[in-house]
Amino acid sequence: MRIFANPNYNFxxxxxxxxxxxxxxxWAGVASIYFRHGLQMGIEFTGGTELVIxxxxxxxxxxxxxxxxxxxxxAVVQKHGTxxxxxxxxxxxxxPGQTDSLDKDAxxxxxxxxxxxxxxxxxxxxxxxxxxxxxxxxxxxxWTVVASLGGILLYVMFRFRxxxxxxxxxxxxxxxxxxLVMLSWFHYDMTLNVIAGILTITGYSVNDTIVVxxxxxxxxxxxxxxxxxxxxxxSVNQTLGRTIITSSATFLAVFALYLFGGxxxxxxxxxxxxxxITGTYSTVFIAAAIAMILTRRPPxxxxxxxxxxxxKA
Numbered sequence: 606m607r608i609f610a611n612p613n614y615n616f617x618x619x620x621x622x623x624x625x626x627x628x629x630x631x632w633a634g635v636a637s638i639y640f641r642h643g644l645q646m647g648i649e650f651t652g653g654t655e656l657v658i659x660x661x662x663x664x665x666x667x668x669x670x671x672x673x674x675x676x677x678x679x680a681v682v683q684k685h686g687t688x689x690x691x692x693x694x695x696x697x698x699x700x701p702g703q704t705d706s707l708d709k710d711a712x713x714x715x716x717x718x719x720x721x722x723x724x725x726x727x728x729x730x731x732x733x734x735x736x737x738x739x740x741x742x743x744x745x746x747x748w749t750v751v752a753s754l755g756g757i758l759l760y761v762m763f764r765f766r767x768x769x770x771x772x773x774x775x776x777x778x779x780x781x782x783x784x785l786v787m788l789s790w791f792h793y794d795m796t797l798n799v800i801a802g803i804l805t806i807t808g809y810s811v812n813d814t815i816v817v818x819x820x821x822x823x824x825x826x827x828x829x830x831x832x833x834x835x836x837x838x839x840s841v842n843q844t845l846g847r848t849i850i851t852s853s854a855t856f857l858a859v860f861a862l863y864l865f866g867g868x869x870x871x872x873x874x875x876x877x878x879x880x881x882i883t884g885t886y887s888t889v890f891i892a893a894a895i896a897m898i899l900t901r902r903p904p905x906x907x908x909x910x911x912x913x914x915x916x917k918a
Contacts, residue, residue, distance in 0.1 A: 615838060616842075616890060617894065620894035638786070648796075649797050655697075656711055659691060664691065670682040679698050684867055768896045771895065776811075776814055798869070814892040821893065824836045833897055837894075841889055852884070856882070859874055
């Protein structure tokens, strides 16, 4: 399927504008995160209590959330199990200095639900995540992201060249920072699902970037007399149709997951939505531009896209 017959957009011309926009968004987000004392952490990282409640009749999670709100504004309420089981899980963050939080939290939730008159129910499951476990999960999550970026750097450096590897890592790191900023601005907690989403968008972004870099490598053999910026611009245009089709299909699938996946997948789906958009943006404007800048070759006075036969996205 071809979207563009002969795309001839001068992406390299807008590389500095794109970089400035990205830097402004990232710094604004970092400032907001700093003044808010960091990202909001989920129960997996802060520690807390998870309760599974079985109701006698179907009960909407919004009613349960409203009932529990007076005792915990940060409680996470979501469906548990299948729809016919009438089960809802409630997660409460740990209270510092409280050694018997499991029983106390269960009693507080039970009293709040009794006061709301939501019908018969019973607590069928209790689980507590201690602060030590939360700290371990947070450390492992950070090292997982760092290890994935290191592996990407080595892979791209081995397959292409060092400047291309740096471009891919900068683009991936750019996508992670933009995603963290959006998670902060839209008040999403940092959970293991969000970490999984960040790792997924990292791989997605690098995959798109490698497609462009592979076309650049091919065109360097076909366009040996052309400057690097013209080769990169040609390569981006040739893969533009493929990039848009892939990104659009992924976006629609993730958007459906965001709408219908429920509360448990909401953070993951939102992370993926932001990642698909920023990953496409960084593929077109960031990765190859960084690689070109690091080669220290000034762009030609007028970058065009010469026709290269036999190369279509």
